[in-house]
Amino acid sequence: MSQxxxxxxxxxxxxxxxxxxxxxxxxxxxxxEIVISTRRPETLARAAELGLGDRYVLDxxxxxxxxxxxxxxxxVGASAAMAEAIAPGLKPGAIVSDVGSVKQSVVDQMQPHxxxxxxxxxxxxxxxxxxxxxxxxxxxxxxNRWCILTPVEGSDPEAVERLKAFWVGMGSKVELMDPKHHDxxxxxxxxxxxxxxxxxxxxxxxxxxxxKSEVIKFSASGFRDFTRIAASDPTMWRDxxxxxxxxxxxxxxxxxxxxxxxxxxxxxxxxxxxFHHFTRTREIRRAIIDAGQDTAAPDFGRGGTKPAAE
Amino acid sequence: MSQxxxxxxxxxxxxxxxxxxxxxxxxxxxxxEIVISTRRPETLARAAELGLGDRYVLDxxxxxxxxxxxxxxxxVGASAAMAEAIAPGLKPGAIVSDVGSVKQSVVDQMQPHxxxxxxxxxxxxxxxxxxxxxxxxxxxxxxNRWCILTPVEGSDPEAVERLKAFWVGMGSKVELMDPKHHDxxxxxxxxxxxxxxxxxxxxxxxxxxxxKSEVIKFSASGFRDFTRIAASDPTMWRDxxxxxxxxxxxxxxxxxxxxxxxxxxxxxxxxxxxFHHFTRTREIRRAIIDAGQDTAAPDFGRGGTKPAAE
Numbered sequence: 001m002s003q004x005x006x007x008x009x010x011x012x013x014x015x016x017x018x019x020x021x022x023x024x025x026x027x028x029x030x031x032x033e034i035v036i037s038t039r040r041p042e043t044l045a046r047a048a049e050l051g052l053g054d055r056y057v058l059d060x061x062x063x064x065x066x067x068x069x070x071x072x073x074x075x076v077g078a079s080a081a082m083a084e085a086i087a088p089g090l091k092p093g094a095i096v097s098d099v100g101s102v103k104q105s106v107v108d109q110m111q112p113h114x115x116x117x118x119x120x121x122x123x124x125x126x127x128x129x130x131x132x133x134x135x136x137x138x139x140x141x142x143x144n145r146w147c148i149l150t151p152v153e154g155s156d157p158e159a160v161e162r163l164k165a166f167w168v169g170m171g172s173k174v175e176l177m178d179p180k181h182h183d184x185x186x187x188x189x190x191x192x193x194x195x196x197x198x199x200x201x202x203x204x205x206x207x208x209x210x211x212k213s214e215v216i217k218f219s220a221s222g223f224r225d226f227t228r229i230a231a232s233d234p235t236m237w238r239d240x241x242x243x244x245x246x247x248x249x250x251x252x253x254x255x256x257x258x259x260x261x262x263x264x265x266x267x268x269x270x271x272x273x274x275f276h277h278f279t280r281t282r283e284i285r286r287a288i289i290d291a292g293q294d295t296a297a298p299d300f301g302r303g304g305t306k307p308a309a310e
Numbered sequence: 311m312s313q314x315x316x317x318x319x320x321x322x323x324x325x326x327x328x329x330x331x332x333x334x335x336x337x338x339x340x341x342x343e344i345v346i347s348t349r350r351p352e353t354l355a356r357a358a359e360l361g362l363g364d365r366y367v368l369d370x371x372x373x374x375x376x377x378x379x380x381x382x383x384x385x386v387g388a389s390a391a392m393a394e395a396i397a398p399g400l401k402p403g404a405i406v407s408d409v410g411s412v413k414q415s416v417v418d419q420m421q422p423h424x425x426x427x428x429x430x431x432x433x434x435x436x437x438x439x440x441x442x443x444x445x446x447x448x449x450x451x452x453x454n455r456w457c458i459l460t461p462v463e464g465s466d467p468e469a470v471e472r473l474k475a476f477w478v479g480m481g482s483k484v485e486l487m488d489p490k491h492h493d494x495x496x497x498x499x500x501x502x503x504x505x506x507x508x509x510x511x512x513x514x515x516x517x518x519x520x521x522k523s524e525v526i527k528f529s530a531s532g533f534r535d536f537t538r539i540a541a542s543d544p545t546m547w548r549d550x551x552x553x554x555x556x557x558x559x560x561x562x563x564x565x566x567x568x569x570x571x572x573x574x575x576x577x578x579x580x581x582x583x584x585f586h587h588f589t590r591t592r593e594i595r596r597a598i599i600d601a602g603q604d605t606a607a608p609d610f611g612r613g614g615t616k617p618a619a620e
Contacts, residue, residue: 126531129608190531201591203568221436221500224604231595234588258513278544281511285541294534298439300610
C-alpha cells in the first residue's frame with residue numbers, strides 16, 4: 001500500500017490486543033502515525049520502551065486529537081467513562097472503534113457520549129492468548145482470525161469499509177453482525193467456555209479428598225486444557241460476564257440442563273445415550289478442524305512440555 | 311539394558327495406548343517377544359501391517375500363554391469378561407496389568423477371575439491424545455507422563471517393582487496410589503473435564519438462536535479448546551463414566567454448586583467476587599506450568615492452524 005489507510009491512528013489501551021494492533025499496523029504500514037495512550041504511566045513507559053508507537057500521551061483526550069481512527073482496547077466496563085473522556089478531543093469524521101468481547105453493552109455505553117460527525121463502528125477481533133500486557137502482543141495475532149464488526153444504526157458505510165480494510169490489512173477475516181446476536185454467539189463460543197473453565201479450576205482447588213498438589217501433578221489427563229483459558233485476564237473477564245449477563249445466564253441454563261441429562265444417564269447406567277452423545281461431539285471437532293479453526297495435530301501439537309522438575 | 315525386562319509381553323487390545331506400549335517397549339528393548347491380541351480381526355491385521363509385535367493371536371487366552379507380563383488395554387467395561395477369558399492361559403508368576411482410567415472397578419471386575427499365583431498390578435498411564443486406534447499410537451506417548459500403579463491387597467512387591475521398571479523404561483514417572491483414591495483424583499482432573507467438554511459441545515449443537523455453523527466458525531474464542539477432549543474415544547469414555555459413577559456424581563455436584571455461585575455473582579453484579587476467583591485460577595495455571603505438566607507457550611503453542619478454506 002503506497003498510502004497508509006489512516007494518517008493518525010490512536011490506540012487507547014495497550015495490553016495484549018492494543019499492542020498487537022500497534023505491531024500489526026506498523027508492520028503492514030496501515031497508519032502514518034501511531035499514538036498510544038494508556039491509563040497507567042508505567043504501562044505507557046513500557047510501551048515506549050517496546051517502541052510500539054510514535055507518540056505516547058497519558059491523557060486520552062489529548063491522545064485522540066487529530067486522529068482519523070481511534071481504537072479503544074480496554075475492559076468493557078470502562079467503555080462509558082472512556083467515551084466521555086475522549087469525546088471532546090475527537091475530530092469530525094474520525095472513526096471510533098473498540099475490541100470488546102461484548103458489543104451491545106459497549107454500544108450502550110459509548111454511543112451517547114460520542115459527538116455527531118464521529119463514526120462509531122464497534123469491533124471484536126476473535127483473537128487472543130491467555131497472556132496479557134503490552135509484552136504479550138505480537139503482530140500475527142489476528143492472522144486468519146475473525147474480526148466481527150457490529151455497525152449500529154446510522155453507521156456510515158464508508159467508515160465501516162475503512163475499518164474493515166484495516167482489519168483485513170492485519171490479516172483478519174471480517175464478518176458483520178448485529179450487536180445482540182454477536183453477544184449470543186460469543187456467549188456460547190467464548191463466555192460460557194471461559195466461565196466453566198474458571199469454575200472447574202476453582203472447584204479443583206477446594207476439594208477435601210484430593211489435594212491441590214495432586215490436581216496440579218495429574219493435570220495432564222484433561223484438567224490442564226481448562227487452566228489455559230482460566231488464566232486469562234481477570235479484569236477483562238469480570239467485565240465480560242457483568243456486561244453480557246443476560247446471554248450468559250441464558251446459555252448457562254441450557255448448559256446445566258444438558259449436564260443434568262448426562263448425569264442422569266450416568267446414574268442410571270444409560271450407556272447408549274452416553275455413547276451416542278460422545279459420538280456427535282467428535283463430529284463437531286472434525287468440522288472445526290475442517291474449517292481451519294484449530295490444528296489437527298494431536299494434543300494441539302503441544303511439543304514444548306518440559307519434563308517435570310522433580 | 312542387556313537383558314529385556316520381560317521374555318514375553320502380551321498386549322491385549324492395540325488401540326492408542328496398547329499400540330504406544332508396543333512401540334515404546336520395542337524401542338526401549340523391554341521385552342524379547344511381543345504378542346498382540348485384539349478383538350477384531352481387521353484391527354489385528356492392521357497391527358501386523360504396522361509391525362507392532364512379533365506374533366498376532368486373535369484368541370486372547372492363546373495370546374497370553376507363556377507370557378510373563380500381560381497388559382490389557384481395552385474399555386474398562388470389558389475388564390471382567392477379558393479376565394475370565396485369559397485366566398486359563400495365564401502362567402503362574404505372570405504379571406497381569408491394565409491401563410484403565412478407573413481403578414476400583416477394574417480391580418473388582420478382574421481380580422475374582424485371576425488364578426492364584428498370578429500377580430495383578432493395575433495401572434493407569436496418564437497419557438493419551440484425542441485420537442484412537444493402532445495408527446494413533448507413538449512411542450514417546452508416555453515420556454515424562456505419570457503412570458499410577460494401584461497395587462491391591464496381597465500384590466507381590468517384586469511384581470510391582472518390575473511393572474514400575476517397565477513404565478520407567480518407557481519414560482514414565484510412576485506413582486503408587488490406592489485404587490479408590492485414584493478414582494477421586496481422576497474424577498476431578500480428568501473425568502469431569504471430559505464430561506463438561508462433551509456437554510458444552512452438545513449444548514452448542516442444540517441452540518436455536520445460534521447456528522451450528524456459527525459455533526464452528528467462531529470457535530477459536532474458547533470453545534475449540536473443549537472440542538479436543540470431546541473428540542476422545544466414545545466407547546472408552548462411556549465406560550469411564552459408568553464405572554466411576556460415584557466419584558463423578560460427587561465431583562459434579564461440587565462443580566455445579568460452584569457454578570451457581572458464579573452465576574449468582576454475575577446476576578447480582580458482584581464484580582469483586584468474580585475478579586478474586588479469576589485471579590486464583592490464574593495461579594493454578596502457573597503452578598501446572600512450573601510442574602512441567604503443560605507448555606508455557608501461549609495458546610498451547612498452536613502453530614499449525616491452517617487458514618480457513620473459504
